[in-house]
Amino acid sequence: xxxxxxxxxxxxxxxxxxxxxxxxxxxxxxxxxxxxxxxxxxxxxxxxxxxxxxxxxxxxxxxxxxxxxxxxxxxxxxxxxxxxxxxxxxxxxxxxxxxxxxxxxxxxxxxxxxxxxxxxxxxxxxxxxxxxxxxxxxxxxxxxxxxxxxxxxxxxxxxxxxxxxxxxxxxxxxxxxxxxxxxxxxxxxxxxxxxxxxxxxxxxxxxxxxxxxxxxxxxxxxxxxxxxxxxxxxxxxxxxxxxxxxxxxxxxxxxxxxxxxxxxxxxxxxxxxxxxxxxxxxxxxxxxxxxxxxxxxxxxxxxxxxxxxxxxxxxxxxxxxxxxxxxxxxxxxxxxxxxxx
Amino acid sequence: xxxxxxxxxxxxxxxxxxxxxxxxxxxxxxxxxxxxxxxxxxxxxxxxxxxxxxxxxxxxxxxxxxxxxxxxxxxxxxxxxxxxxxxxxxxxxxxxxxxxxxxxxxxxxxxxxxxxxxxxxxxxxxxx
Numbered sequence: 186x187x188x189x190x191x192x193x194x195x196x197x198x199x200x201x202x203x204x205x206x207x208x209x210x211x212x213x214x215x216x217x218x219x220x221x222x223x224x225x226x227x228x229x230x231x232x233x234x235x236x237x238x239x240x241x242x243x244x245x246x247x248x249x250x251x252x253x254x255x256x257x258x259x260x261x262x263x264x265x266x267x268x269x270x271x272x273x274x275x276x277x278x279x280x281x282x283x284x285x286x287x288x289x290x291x292x293x294x295x296x297x298x299x300x301x302x303x304x305x306x307x308x309x310x311x312x313x314x315x316x317x318x319x320x321x322x323x324x325x326x327x328x329x330x331x332x333x334x335x336x337x338x339x340x341x342x343x344x345x346x347x348x349x350x351x352x353x354x355x356x357x358x359x360x361x362x363x364x365x366x367x368x369x370x371x372x373x374x375x376x377x378x379x380x381x382x383x384x385x386x387x388x389x390x391x392x393x394x395x396x397x398x399x400x401x402x403x404x405x406x407x408x409x410x411x412x413x414x415x416x417x418x419x420x421x422x423x424x425x426x427x428x429x430x431x432x433x434x435x436x437x438x439x440x441x442x443x444x445x446x447x448x449x450x451x452x453x454x455x456x457x458x459x460x461x462x463x464x465x466x467x468x469x470x471x472x473x474x475x476x477x478x479x480x481x482x483x484x485x486x487x488x489x490x491x492x493x494x495x496x497x498x499x500x501x502x503x504x505x506x507x508x509x510x511x512x513x514x515x516x517x518x519x520x521x522x523x524x525x526x
Numbered sequence: 527x528x529x530x531x532x533x534x535x536x537x538x539x540x541x542x543x544x545x546x547x548x549x550x551x552x553x554x555x556x557x558x559x560x561x562x563x564x565x566x567x568x569x570x571x572x573x574x575x576x577x578x579x580x581x582x583x584x585x586x587x588x589x590x591x592x593x594x595x596x597x598x599x600x601x602x603x604x605x606x607x608x609x610x611x612x613x614x615x616x617x618x619x620x621x622x623x624x625x626x627x628x629x630x631x632x633x634x635x636x637x638x639x640x641x642x643x644x645x646x647x648x649x650x651x652x653x654x
Binding site for chain 1: 540543544548551552555556558593594595596632633634635636637638640
């Protein structure tokens with residue numbers, strides 16, 4: 186009983202320790218920086234802002250210049266904003282889990298997954314692939330073993346055993362006249378295993394070369410949805426969005442462009458209003474929900490993989506599974522109700 | 527660059543260009559499929575991809591890239607199957623009358639691609 190008590194105490198201590206480490210790992214929740222100035226200069230600045238607004242404008246401008254803005258380019262065809270610079274990708278992902286690497290499942294890890302470290306024979310991606318192949322092989326063997334148990338009794342009479350005691354695969358095929366898919370003898374299974382292994386080795390070598398060549402030529406970029414990009418540009422002011430001709434887009438330009446591109450060409454002809462005048466434009470609906478939950482501190486990610494509109498994380502996808510799943514249902518008020526009477 | 531192979535198809539069907547390129551990149555680099563071929567299907571006004579996961583696979587899988595805001599009704603799916611069957615067998619590497627299932631590759635603006643396997647008619651579940 187005493188030992189039981191002690192262990193429960195130590196386990197709660199461990200849990201507390203775990204909570205502490207998790208809290209400290211989330212260091213910067215959003216990609217904005219607060220300038221560190223002394224208390225006196227802060228007082229001086231607020232005094233200036235109240236008494237001499239024009240002078241303080243000069244100070245505020247300087248502060249804004251010190252915040253490095255990341256650069257993104259808007260692609261109307263894919264309805265997304267692309268960030269290509271490595272440091273910018275790191276910053277946007279680490280501070281708020283924005284965007285998705287276009288060659289990865291979520292975190293932009295393409296380069297890390299495919300680089301082969303000097304002391305290890307395989308890259309992480311190859312290790313994963315081999316594990317999947319091994320798992321598939323085990324499943325197949327289980328399947329074959331289960332079918333062979335049922336057929337064994339029927340085939341015992343037909344199998345010829347030669348002098349060595351091994352069953353020759355060719356004779357079995359001849360006598361039964363069947364393809365050796367569901368085979369019962371051990372030697373056949375062994376031969377099959379060896380063949381299968383050779384195939385895997387070939388794949389590995391070829392994949393090695395292909396992967397290395399690809400890794401040199403392909404650069405992964407971070408792809409932001411229009412609502413993420415608009416939040417960073419309008420809400421936080423840390424992203425500068427450029428259009429296809431490399432011109433800087435103002436927040437107003439972005440507002441118009443994102444609303445227009447959110448409506449596909451097929452529905453454009455069926456619409457009564459243009460995308461710029463319609464009140465239930467898909468971009469507006471999505472952005473309003475995105476902005477709301479981001480302001481509350483949630484990490485909002487796309488819910489395409491989960492069959493919904495948005496998925497909410499407390500700290501980010503790399504810490505815990507999502508707490509909530511959201512489906513946007515617009516509430517439309519019919520102003521001209523008399524037409525329905 | 528890898529995208530040279532599909533650039534001509536992107537110019538031909540500009541609306542489907544982003545979906546095609548996203549799915550093509552995902553299959554060739556992120557999923558590292560052994561073989562991916564692009565086929566132009568004029569009756570559908572889009573391109574499809576024929577692919578093989580690894581070299582030991584015998585059957586080619588038909589991938590149809592599409593956008594996330596496309597609505598796939600049952601009529602549209604049956605039309606897709608019937609038009610794929612009219613394609614000459616030299617273009618596809620398999621017998622077009624024998625197409626039992628295709629995979630819809632739905633591309634989302636943040637570059638997520640979701641794959642849905644669609645069978646023609648009712649099929650019993652596979653023993654996975």
